[in-house]
Amino acid sequence: MTQYLTHQTIHVDRADLESSFPSSELDLRRQLVRFGRWVHRLGYTPGTAGNLSVRLDDHLILATPTGCSKGLLHAVDMVLIDNDGNKLSGTRNVTSEIGMHLAVYRMRPDVQAIVHTHPPIATAFAACGKALDQPICSEILMTTGLVPLAPYATTGTEEVSASLEPFIPDHDAILLANHGLLTYGSSLPDAFMKTETVEHFAQVCLSAHQLGGASPLRDIDIAKLQQARARYKLNASRGPSCR
């Protein structure tokens, strides 16, 4: 007799698989699910766009799979890879854009999590070849810092990592020309909030331009905000918190 998988049996299988993960790994898998849903609901990852990853330890990375909506993922869907991108476990294949995640983890030992999305306003700036580098809002200077634009590179190739590398050491958010946005930080909540902040900043820049142009902050005020950012980063490295 043909066996049909019911919704209930799939649910039980998932629960069995989830219970096989160590609690610290299961927590990170669930964070990937949660922030995947956030970026999807905010309209930052239409279709199967975007990907998220988090360090499990110094040698292992958990990443979202390729070809899946970020709004429909389960903890068991995540793919375990090593620092070279080799798949160690998972029923799906890792995102085809994992190369840029690996480049960030390689160059920034302080980074614990990465979020790549296509938020519409920030991506529009990237499509127009415009960096988000005008010092017109205090918030962006205190959180991500100004956002450079990496040159265009073909998605899923090593060209993407090469185009990002000059910007990775000194920035926590990078626009990818004609593509989207990459943010990273001390945790998934930190990387996600940077994505949200950059998209909001892009909206403000667009509106300010439509209103006739913003008044940039003075150099002395920028310096004060950069000092505040250094303190904020120190706090963020101690764990997710609210300012």
Ligand SMILES: [Zn+2]
């Ligand atoms: Zn992308």
